[in-house]
Amino acid sequence: MGFRKGSERLDKALAAQTSLSRRDVHRLLSRGLILVNGVPASGFDTRIDLERDDVIVEGRRVQLKKYSYLMLNKPKGVVSATGDAALPTVLDLVPEELRRSGLFPAGRLDKDTEGFVLITNDGEFAHRILSPRSHVPKVYTVELDKPFSPKTIECFAKGLVIKADKHDNMEGTSECSCLPAQLGPVEDNWQTGRVVIRQGMYHQVKRMFAACGLKVMALKRIQIGGLALDPALEIGKCREITEPERLLLAQDQPAS
Template sequence: MAEDRLDKIIALNCSLSRRDARRLIKEGKVRVNGEPAKEAQMPVDISADTIEADGFDFTPREHIYIMMNKPEGVISASDDKNKKTVIDLVPPGLKRRSLFPAGRLDRDTTGLIIITDDGDFTHRMLSPSHHVFKRYTAEISEPLSEESVALIESGITLDDGTECLPARVEAYSENGVNYMALEIREGKYHQVKRMAAACGTKVLRLRRVKIGALCLDPSLAPGECRELTDEELKLLFENE
């Protein structure tokens, strides 16, 4: 694994702010390879160096997995010179150099997105062959007909001829507003919006609420994020 700053690694693995991690180092409570660490910015490699922190169960982690409630207007990218990205919203205590969003949500789409530095995990989550369903709720301009529901469930063909895998769909209305709840296991470009268009309706608002058996934490405000627990990681692939 690549080297990183000691204070950053301590903050990440001990669930501390960067400031508290630096204080711990300054107080002489952190050792690297048996020697007291003197500088917060010293480079360390958690796969090669032995790191100890007094009062903490320091268990180095190779990867990190973050749940975010993506707000509208933020893009699903690692870096962009002109637009705010989901990585820009990750607090310092959770940041690593190689973070990226596991999959994409359109700029105007909100809800659950996973941020990680684990490429194998991302491939497993996104590949249709692993059958990890993603659930969306969409406000739509016109109600779905029974025929449209049947088409989606059997595998709808988009207006440009692209064929979609069979999906799960529920059509309903609340207070005069039309909705559809859709579960898909692939991620074609603007897929939900294009599926709606092929059914003669338009997506007005779109939100992802679930991946696998993992639901978005309702306590997370738009733009907020937190690390996933081991149990939540298992939920992502529970229905594989």
């Protein structure tokens, strides 16, 4: 008999998504303490459907998922990478109970930028969120060295042309164009702005303001798509994103 489409080995899934090791799982399996759909799992190579099968370990129901979606409130000084020899990474901030194999940050925030980082192991979903073709907005608050003006708002809305950077992977050109972006003051403070972009170029927000003669002093991402950073999520903390929230991530219009 062939394996069911989308199935995964029970021992592998439990070891990846719980605190149990493969050895622990095998010990519990041999004692009949792991039930799948109410029946003791038959062996080490038992395969399950992560989206449909009911798994109980030592009397406790375990929610196994194929993909994980996490919201991190990133602090300054942490890099958006899966590993770094010198600095802490966003994955280092994921608590043990939420760690899964294959997690990565979907998009990058600069080391000195705070706020919403999506962490997932769903590569296809991450690509859809990050692709400019999807028009998924990313919303930031920014503090500047001096006030911006209505002219700055107009330049953002038209689409700025900024100096090319080696990280843009655009050899042979000294400039690159930004998609139209939204800019407005926060509570009538023209030195603090709310920016909405639909791209993710290297240091893009900073480079856009630099093209207007302004320097970014502090930057924080507060929203991806229609999902805002949880105001109750403390800096440096991480939590799971619910299914309704995940759907909001893909919205092409930011919440007001």
